[in-house]
Amino acid sequence: xxxxxxxxxxxxxxxxxxxxxxxxxxxxxxxxxxxxxxxxxxxxxxxxxxxxxxxxxxxxxxxxxxxxxxxxxxxxxxxxxxxxxxxxxxxxxxxxxxxxxxxxxxxxxxxxxxxxxxxxxxxxxxxxxxxxxxxxxxxxxxxxxxxxxxxx
Amino acid sequence: xxxxxxxxxxxxxxxxxxxxxxxxxxxxxxxxxxxxxxxxxxxxxxxxxxxxxxxxxxxxxxxxxxxxxxxxxxxxxxxxxxxxxxxxxxxxxxxxxxxxxxxxxxxxxxxxxxxxxxxxxxxxxxxxxxxxxxxxxxxxxxxxxxxxxxxxxxxxxxxxxxxxxxxxxxxxxxxxxxxxxxxxxxxxxxxxxxxxxxxxxxxxxxxxxxxxxxxxxxxxxxxxxxxxxxxxxxxxxxxxxxxxxxxxxxxxxxxxxxxxxxxxxxxxxxxx
Numbered sequence: 532x533x534x535x536x537x538x539x540x541x542x543x544x545x546x547x548x549x550x551x552x553x554x555x556x557x558x559x560x561x562x563x564x565x566x567x568x569x570x571x572x573x574x575x576x577x578x579x580x581x582x583x584x585x586x587x588x589x590x591x592x593x594x595x596x597x598x599x600x601x602x603x604x605x606x607x608x609x610x611x612x613x614x615x616x617x618x619x620x621x622x623x624x625x626x627x628x629x630x631x632x633x634x635x636x637x638x639x640x641x642x643x644x645x646x647x648x649x650x651x652x653x654x655x656x657x658x659x660x661x662x663x664x665x666x667x668x669x670x671x672x673x674x675x676x677x678x679x680x681x682x683x
Numbered sequence: 684x685x686x687x688x689x690x691x692x693x694x695x696x697x698x699x700x701x702x703x704x705x706x707x708x709x710x711x712x713x714x715x716x717x718x719x720x721x722x723x724x725x726x727x728x729x730x731x732x733x734x735x736x737x738x739x740x741x742x743x744x745x746x747x748x749x750x751x752x753x754x755x756x757x758x759x760x761x762x763x764x765x766x767x768x769x770x771x772x773x774x775x776x777x778x779x780x781x782x783x784x785x786x787x788x789x790x791x792x793x794x795x796x797x798x799x800x801x802x803x804x805x806x807x808x809x810x811x812x813x814x815x816x817x818x819x820x821x822x823x824x825x826x827x828x829x830x831x832x833x834x835x836x837x838x839x840x841x842x843x844x845x846x847x848x849x850x851x852x853x854x855x856x857x858x859x860x861x862x863x864x865x866x867x868x869x870x871x872x873x874x875x876x877x878x879x880x881x882x883x884x885x886x887x888x889x890x891x892x893x894x895x896x897x898x899x900x901x902x903x904x905x906x907x908x909x910x911x912x913x914x915x916x917x918x919x920x921x922x923x924x925x926x927x928x929x930x931x932x933x934x935x936x937x938x939x940x941x942x943x944x945x946x947x948x949x950x951x952x953x954x955x
Contacts (some may be wrong), residue, residue, distance in 0.1 A: 547718040597884045608885035645866070653868055655923045660866040675791050 742951020758815025806929025895952025
């Protein structure tokens, strides 16, 4: 059993700052890793698989197709850096998939795959991305929900 | 790597990507030295054909303009490159000739106390020997003169010496190469060592060698310097790039060019 200190996702963009006046302050998303899995939704909400598919494809968001193949034949060019994600839900639990997206370095420190919901331990980030995660907690949940539809 | 076999068959089954050029050891002639392969061997067949066509390779427009500049008198000293260096195509002998010069760059400069690359050497001559303004880094003039000078060594093997005073700068460049950076947290090595030969979306990753620079980029319709490539490869992992000509990039160039030792100088190479 491994335990990781809470990861604090700091939302500091002007847009989010502006939204804060309208909505409650953005949550700092803590998570607990047990046996390589994050069992609980980061937001407490279920993910939306339709949105998750879009976010996974989006080049400025998940951009998962840079490295993986997904069962989305209408998209040209699927990367071959990582394994085919078709059938991934038959191989891993939801919690394992969530941990893999939040911070794949938990499972493999040498992996090329970026941590999509981590802000600490990074070097020379472009200013506008400083303190920001690649994906928001809900975007992670949406992609988890999408990947959970990929059974074989 | 088991999963690679798996993915290759998966991708082929979906018919999504063209198969990369085969990589049987020894089939690339001079473009392959031991484990080291030029970006040429990863380029598409059509791209290689453009590079190989001496009349069709658009990089020669810059070679030709560099040749014009070579004999243009400029600056307060009333000299051209030719005044001192004579026929650029002659083998370097004393001050005259440029053939073979590019193979050893970057070199350690005693006067600067650090390594300099060809662009910086060209500007040293413009400022100190011609009393002319330095060329701006990515200008047509700088790209043309660099391309022209490197072209004089076309086909000769890269031969950077990292012994002596340059050694600590080589080490810094090596650390840069293996250091993860940016929001995507990737090192140069993650793509160009660990994944050379794999498709990253629509691009086939090469070993990221330095022997073809400045390379003519088909998508830009013009050549780009090696440091511009460094900036691009930094920015795509959302890492803050350094300035063209910065010490960091020159050190990285020392490491990377030494890594390319033995490969032929291909300038002007053609790449996507």
